[in-house]
Amino acid sequence: MKQTISLNRNEQFLQVYKKGKRTYHKNFTLHFLPNHMETNRLGIKAGKKLAKAVKRNRVRRLIKESYRLLEPNIAIGYDLIIVAKEGCLLADSLSETKVALYHLLKHARLLIKQDGASQEGPAREESQ
Numbered sequence: 220m221k222q223t224i225s226l227n228r229n230e231q232f233l234q235v236y237k238k239g240k241r242t243y244h245k246n247f248t249l250h251f252l253p254n255h256m257e258t259n260r261l262g263i264k265a266g267k268k269l270a271k272a273v274k275r276n277r278v279r280r281l282i283k284e285s286y287r288l289l290e291p292n293i294a295i296g297y298d299l300i301i302v303a304k305e306g307c308l309l310a311d312s313l314s315e316t317k318v319a320l321y322h323l324l325k326h327a328r329l330l331i332k333q334d335g336a337s338q339e340g341p342a343r344e345e346s347q
Contacts, residue, residue, distance in 0.1 A: 223290065226262030226298055235262070235298045242326045246307040246316075247282075249323040250300040259295055261286060265303040277311070278303045285317040294329045 226232065239252030254260060263282050265275040282301050286293075301320070310316065324330050 221290070222257075222295055223259045223261050223286070226260040226300065231260070231298065232262055232264075232300060235300050239298070239300075240327070242323050244319045244323050246304055246310050246319050247323060248302040248304065249320075249327055250302070251327055251329065252298045253296055254298045256296060259293065260298045262298070262300040263303075264300060269303055269305065270308055274308060275303075278307055281311075281313055281316040282320070284313060285320045288317060289321060289324065289330075292330050292332075293324060294331050297329060299329075 226235070235250050235252045239250050241248055241250045243249075261283075263279050265278045267275075269275055269278070282303070286301075301323075307316070307319075310319065321330075
């Protein structure tokens with residue numbers, strides 16, 4: 220995550236919750252707020268009511284990896300909070316998490332097109 224730093228202070232989370240907008244998916248909720256910086260700040264919330272620690276940490280890892288794969292297509296200058304819902308435990312794969320995150324970002328209009336390249340969605344994989 221080259222252009223992203225962690226959103227980890229309670230005041231930052233509260234500001235995004237209060238002043239920001241949100242969009243929904245059956246497995247996740249995305250809260251977002253412009254931060255007028257040259258980077259994005261990402262926060263992930265998977266509360267104790269969701270599951271035990273092992274499953275919560277897996278959900279966090281899947282969200283981080285999905286975000287990392289989509290990062291080149293995400294607009295810069297936003298605070299983003301991704302809140303996990305119970306449904307994300309059933310969708311326990313990277314591809315499903317990536318599709319859900321893509322849907323949220325597209326609905327929030329935070330996706331940008333690359334230089335003349337057509338945007339084919341989350342099915343397009345990066346070659347490494």
